[in-house]
Amino acid sequence: SYELTQPLSVSVALGQTARLTCERNQIGSKNVHWYQQKPGQAPFLVIYRDNKRPSGIPERFSGSNSGNTATLTISRAEVADEADFYCQVWDSSTAVFGGGTKLTVL
Amino acid sequence: EVQLLQSGGALVQPGGSLRLSCAASGFTLENYAMSWVRQGPGKGLEWVSSLSSSGVATYYADSVKGRFTISRDNSKNTLYLEMNSLRAGDTAVYYCAKEAFGDYFDYWGQGTLVTVS
Numbered sequence: 001s002y003e004l005t006q007p008l009s010v011s012v013a014l015g016q017t018a019r020l021t022c023e024r025n026q027i028g029s030k031n032v033h034w035y036q037q038k039p040g041q042a043p044f045l046v047i048y049r050d051n052k053r054p055s056g057i058p059e060r061f062s063g064s065n066s067g068n069t070a071t072l073t074i075s076r077a078e079v080a081d082e083a084d085f086y087c088q089v090w091d092s093s094t095a096v097f098g099g100g101t102k103l104t105v106l
Numbered sequence: 107e108v109q110l111l112q113s114g115g116a117l118v119q120p121g122g123s124l125r126l127s128c129a130a131s132g133f134t135l136e137n138y139a140m141s142w143v144r145q146g147p148g149k150g151l152e153w154v155s156s157l158s159s160s161g162v163a164t165y166y167a168d169s170v171k172g173r174f175t176i177s178r179d180n181s182k183n184t185l186y187l188e189m190n191s192l193r194a195g196d197t198a199v200y201y202c203a204k205e206a207f208g209d210y211f212d213y214w215g216q217g218t219l220v221t222v223s
Contacts, residue, residue: 031209037151096153
């Protein structure tokens with residue numbers, strides 16, 4: 001089955017840059033989407049098609065995708081950014097999510 | 107404004123059935139593909155099922171194939187997930203999600219809890 005690998009947790013100092021990865025062989029050939037989920041809330045889209053930001057998402061959020069790794073970058077991290085983040089692709093009409101990364105802002 | 111309002115979650119015994127609803131507003135359901143995604147207790151997101159914009163093609167995760175059925179009622183602008191032969195492993199918060207261009211999930215419902223016990 002198609003699997004996406006994300007680190008369980010990432011910590012970042014307040015105001016610094018966090019990089020969350022999503023790995024899979026040749027993921028660069030796929031469109032990768034990223035969702036943020038805070039406790040008790042539904043997920044919401046923060047990056048789509050590798051590097052596009054939906055309306056209302058701060059410019060601090062950016063994405064890239066090449067080779068075997070897709071990356072969500074959060075610049076100038078804020079306490080409000082603490083959440084779980086999931087990457088997602090489609091594979092043969094099946095949506096596949098990574099296991100999720102818990103971002104902690106110290 | 108796009109909204110997805112979910113209902114139908116409940117406590118059900120193993121082997122039982124349940125139907126989840128997802129009422130859409132702010133857009134016409136039949137113009138978009140839609141999905142159901144679930145999240146078990148303390149776990150990550152798991153895609154469950156998708157319905158194409160035409161309403162003809164349906165797709166299911168192996169874990170629910172043959173037990174769950176996705177459908178919609180265009181007159182009510184509502185998406186459904188019929189769940190049969192429920193198991194403890196189906197316990198989760200279930201989300202409906204709108205697909206943009208059949209690619210990414212741009213809007214999500216608030217979630218509804220299904221407990222099988």
